[in-house]
Amino acid sequence: MLDPESRQAYMVASVEQDIAWQVRINRERRGWTQAKLAKLIGTRQSAIARIEDPSYGKHSLATLTKVAEVFQCALMLRLVDFDKFTTETADLSEDSLYVEPYEDKNGQ
Amino acid sequence: MQGWKFLCYRNASGKNQITPSLTALSKTGMMQLRRALEHLSVKPQPSWERPHASSAGNHIYVIRFRDENRTQHRLFGHHDLTGSEFVITLYGFEKDGKYEPSNYITISTTRRSECMANPGKHKCSCLQSSDSLFTTFDHKPQQITGLDARSGKSPSVYGRKR
Numbered sequence: 001m002l003d004p005e006s007r008q009a010y011m012v013a014s015v016e017q018d019i020a021w022q023v024r025i026n027r028e029r030r031g032w033t034q035a036k037l038a039k040l041i042g043t044r045q046s047a048i049a050r051i052e053d054p055s056y057g058k059h060s061l062a063t064l065t066k067v068a069e070v071f072q073c074a075l076m077l078r079l080v081d082f083d084k085f086t087t088e089t090a091d092l093s094e095d096s097l098y099v100e101p102y103e104d105k106n107g108q
Numbered sequence: 109m110q111g112w113k114f115l116c117y118r119n120a121s122g123k124n125q126i127t128p129s130l131t132a133l134s135k136t137g138m139m140q141l142r143r144a145l146e147h148l149s150v151k152p153q154p155s156w157e158r159p160h161a162s163s164a165g166n167h168i169y170v171i172r173f174r175d176e177n178r179t180q181h182r183l184f185g186h187h188d189l190t191g192s193e194f195v196i197t198l199y200g201f202e203k204d205g206k207y208e209p210s211n212y213i214t215i216s217t218t219r220r221s222e223c224m225a226n227p228g229k230h231k232c233s234c235l236q237s238s239d240s241l242f243t244t245f246d247h248k249p250q251q252i253t254g255l256d257a258r259s260g261k262s263p264s265v266y267g268r269k270r
Contacts, residue, residue, distance in 0.1 A: 009139035017143045021160065053159040054144065055174045093150045 137175030
């Protein structure tokens with residue numbers, strides 16, 4: 001079993017890296033450049049580059065909420081036990097990290 | 109897709125040149141590496157781009173991760189021609205946009221050639237039973253996280269059977 005410090009470090013690494021990958025994959029699958037995403041959420045391209053950097057580690061809830069809005073998806077943030085966390089973050093394939101825009105999914 | 113299996117380079121004397129550096133990482137560094145490998149293990153080679161990884165040319169790729177001190181660690185290596193393995197051949201750093209050691213491309217390319225010529229001699233598992241990196245995780249060797257993630261799934265890191 002992982003010691004508490006490693007467990008915490010793994011959780012942090014997962015949260016930081018997963019969101020970075022997910023933003024990049026969802027942006028690319030929409031055919032958007034970093035500049036276009038930046039324009040849509042009212043920031044600069046360099047800010048998007050930071051968001052997509054798994055080493056950044058300083059993602060703000062406000063920015064991620066805006067990203068979710070333009071991706072037409074939800075941002076889920078909740079406290080869970082570690083077993084649930086590992087189960088729900090196990091599949092890291094690009095398909096699993098992609099979220100179809102709500103309106104496309106619902107034919108609107 | 110089938111995931112990349114991560115292997116380490118060993119020299120002509122049979123000494124693993126990578127694992128000692130990995131086992132010396134802080135817990136934060138180790139877990140950042142672990143998650144980076146879990147991600148890369150299920151990503152096709154074209155997705156191995158900055159900022160997650162990058163090509164250094166000459167078929168050499170660089171895996172990027174940091175620790176709590178924001179030290180930028182780097183693992184240099186190459187994808188095996190079988191399309192199923194990534195061999196880590198050199199451990200280093202990046203500082204001010206430059207890789208250390210500065211002759212990383214020479215070392216990595218030479219070691220790649222050695223691996224291609226005699227894979228059985230120069231490729232080995234990154235984790236040995238006596239390594240602290242191994243004992244940090246509660247897994248059977250074949251399940252160890254991104255270092256052998258053919259399944260494309262991250263095993264439980266908390267050691268609880270399901």
